[in-house]
Amino acid sequence: MVAHMEKTPLFAPSQNAPSTETAEAGIDKLMEMNLSDAKYYLNRELSLLAFNWRVLQQALDPSIPLLERIRFIFICSNNLDEFFEVRVAGLRHDLARGDTKPSLNGASTEEVLKDINVRAHELVDEQYRIFNEELLPKLAEESIQFLPSSEWNDEQYKWLKKYFKHQVMPVISPISLDLAHPFPRLVNKSLHFLLHLQGNDAFGRDLEYAVLHMPRSLPRIIELPAKVGGNKAHNFVYLSSVISEFAEDLFPGMEIHGCHQFRLTRDSDLLLEENAIEDLATALKRELQSRNFGAAVRLEVGKSCPNKIVNFLLQKCSLTADELYRVDGPVNLNRLMSLPELVDRPDLKFSGFTPKVPHDVARRGVYEVLGERDILLHHPYQSFQPVVDLVRQAASDPDVLAIKQTLYRTGSHSPIVEALIDAAHAGKEVTAVVELRARFDEADNIELAQRLQEAGVLVVYGVVGYKTHAKMSLVVRQEGKSKKLTRYAHLGTGNYHAGNARIYTDYSLLTSNPETCEDVHKVFQQLTGMGKVYELHQLWHAPFTLHKNLLAAVNREAKHALAGKKAMMIIKLNSLTDQSLIEALYRASIAGVQIELIIRGICCLAPGIEGVSENIKVRSIIGRFLEHSRVYYFFNNGKENLYAASADWMERNLYHRVETCFPILQADQKTRMINELKLMLKDKRQSWVLQSDGEYRLADPNADADTKVQQILLERLAD
Missing domain, CATH: 3.30.870.10 (Endonuclease Chain A)
Known part of the structure; x- marks a missing residue:
């Protein structure tokens, strides 16, 4: 490097x-x-792959509970999806438009893509090796196993056939490939099957191939009920195994010579010329409709998929052999993330904990403590609740006049958002700076902005060309007989997402320091208004x-x-x-x-x-x-x-x-x-x-x- x-x-x-x-x-x-020489720098993309390699190594750490170790496999898979959707797709864009600017370490775009190809293939191979050779045997030792179709007994076979008939067949639609049905537009990261057929259908067509798309509503792993499970406490079957075994029911009278799982990853970055947009929300909605159908960047197929099928798929997806990943297992490992939740084994998971609220804050309340000192919280060890309380209590406090809030990622059921809506309903002046362009949360944030606007919140989308990534809350309250206006602020390193606050390490500072609060006020003024750059006292x-x-x-x-x-x-x-x-x-x-x-x-x-x-x-x-x-x-x-x-x-x-x-x-x-x-x-x-x-x-x-x-x-x- x-x-x-x-x-x-x-x-x-x-x-x-x-x-x-x-x-x-x-x-x-x-x-x-002159310290700009390329020899002093490491490549950004390879460094990101190295991070995912470190994540993967957690799956080998014996000090980590088994079901948590397998979770790291899935996290690595999810990270790789985004890496291809954004980083690899971006490099391919650069190459297509002739952008020859080398990376910091001097490598050309073409060289970086070649290096990625080598490292990513090594990483994926190791991922499936760990999954198959290290973790699945250990799960079996704990009476948690995945049954291949070759090991189903008669009772299990009958149950799964019934499951296929009643739960799977009604929601999938086979697409035959002929002149009237060209190769379909495949949804990004969805599980698909390509079937190799022989025979004539009801209309006399001589078909060779058909495609099955698996809706996201179908679980990728199926747990057998205890009565047919066998001698293990938890017996699971991959959806791909069920499809392969019973696909012939979808094509009566025809022979199936192969049923091969595959998954396509597409460019998912949104490219908007913001200066030419009059309505950002409308433009984003339009772009989001095409996100699932961007240019293909990676094809994953099962390890045993014949070369004829692989070449057919590569040709239809406009990809090369370098962009092919043969995997020894399910092609969509990250969709197995539900496994730890399906298995009630606390001994195989991290011990639970309760994030702590500082004693005086729990006893006296956020605002009373802030009247005397700042509050510093380290999440997830300490609770996110005082941050929520700052806004929630302000919503119902008759002495609070205004609340200002930035929102980047919040989650679908955000207590902060509900508090802002309550505050608006209570007649307070509520301003929310909603960043619509938070990657992969754009649709949720558009819906969030609409909910806030309907409640009477003044919603601002920030500044054209600049994402609002700052994490700030500001509460303006009148206090005492003189009704003196006092400000309270929250500043954080993370998002206003209660779920993330339990799994991300972040710091929160709650303060009534006049200079800090004045700075926060000025930053909000810059975001919602116009004017020259404000000189701040304490914030950079x-x-x-x-x-x-x-x-x-x-x-x-x-x-x-x-x-x-x-x-x-x-x-x-x-x-x-x-x-x-x-x-x-x-x-x-x-x-x-x-x-x-x-x-x-x-x-x-x-x-x-x-x-x-x-x-x-x-x-x-x-x-x-x-x-x-x-x-x-x-x-x-x-x-x-x-x-x-x-x-x-x-x-x-x-x-x-x-x-x-x-x-x-x-x-x-x-x-x-x-x-x-x-x-x-x-x-x-x-x-x-x-x-x-x-x-x-x-x-x-x-x-x-x-x-x-x-x-x-x-x-x-x-x-």
Whole structure:
């Protein structure tokens, strides 16, 4: 992934304590360095595939309960779907329009696609190997098994034939392929079967092929009832096995020489010329109708599918052999995600927990506590309920005059949304900035916006050309005899999605700090109104001040290091791709700054390059919860500046989205969050350490599982 590195350091800071003038000269010298050479960077797409490989490795971890291990197989499959739908599809677009701009590591689009082809095939092969050879035998040992048709007894065969007749046949429609019925438009990611037929049908047609489309309403795994299940507690059958066994019932009088499952993945990104759109919601609705029928990017078929059938499908789907994936099992593994819920075995799942509400908040209420101090919550260990209560209580409080809220992803039954509707019905001024373009949630957000508008909420779609990704709530309340207006705000690193708050790690800050609330108010004013850029007191916000302030903070650490002072950073992100910030981190490393990066997913920075990034360590924490919080810590000569944010260090976040970065000001909360960051750096069992060549290694495979940082935080913060 990265070329051979030069051994000579680019810049060696003095070991003695330099003067301020020397430090300033050192900074100038650092800024003159050319660190844009492709050999210093890793490829974004391969880094994302490497993340999915780390997810897959959780399925091999014996310290994880069995049904949770198999869940990681399905998560990996779902992630790969999106990778092909968006990333691979985007690269194919670039190639088609002749976009020759190389990636950060110097690879051309064509080269990246070739590398993806190799890595993705390796990943898929390993995924099915683990599923078949590691997990299915262990499930069988726990009396949970999948029965192939060759092992059905007479009673099971009869039950499944009846199931097929009454539950499957009524909802599927075979499509014969002839001159009147050309190859159909296949729905994205749906399970299909191609049948090889022989004989004449009722109309005398000599048919060779037919296609079956499986509706999403049909479960992909079927559990046999106990009375026919056999000697295992849970006996499952794949829908694909049932279709293959009884497909002949759909074609009476004809011979079936093969029934082959396949699945097509299509380009699912929506391309909108926003400047030419008068009504964004209407345009999105129109685009969503075609999402399931974008250009094909991947074909999955069963391992035993004959070459004749494969070539027929590739030709009909306009794909090449490189875009073919032969799989040893169901072609749609992510649709097996329901398995853990179908099996009532708590001993094979993670132990349950109750997210904790801080004691004084539970006893006194959100607003009373906020009158005295900020509230810092770390989800999912601590409850999302205080965030909901901030809005819900405001909805029924006669002293609340206005509520402002950003909504990016909320889920279908959001208590926040219900509270906003209640507030509007109560006559309060309610403004919701709804981001319609949240990928794969566009349809839900259009419906959400309509519900809010019907309730009397003022709905704004944000700013053309910029996604509103900031997570903000603002409540305006009149208090005391003087009816003084007081503001309360919530700022978060995650979405207003109660479900995600139980499986994503995120920070929430609730505050009545006047300057912070004034900043939040100004950001809302920018989103809903017009005017020049507001100067903010405490918040850094994209696309205006966030990038330049981050560069300044990184360069300040470099200056401290050059002046002989202690200098360090801990940066926690989902992804790091922005070249200017990577170059700044390289310069800081050269200056002697100790840099710890906790980056869950994509990382284009190559650590450990002699003379360039020797002082940078990168780790990725993969565990029970999805690491999602963004936190920036700068030692700053002992002042210790700490920020949480909605933004990753990616071009889209810094230049093309509305994002907020907010300081943690309360001393005890700052200390707590810094300690939690340092705890993550001590984790050996869930941390994967990035090497300079782009490969990841588990920090210590033999480390005690009890040292997992997520488990420690569960024990500290949850009930």
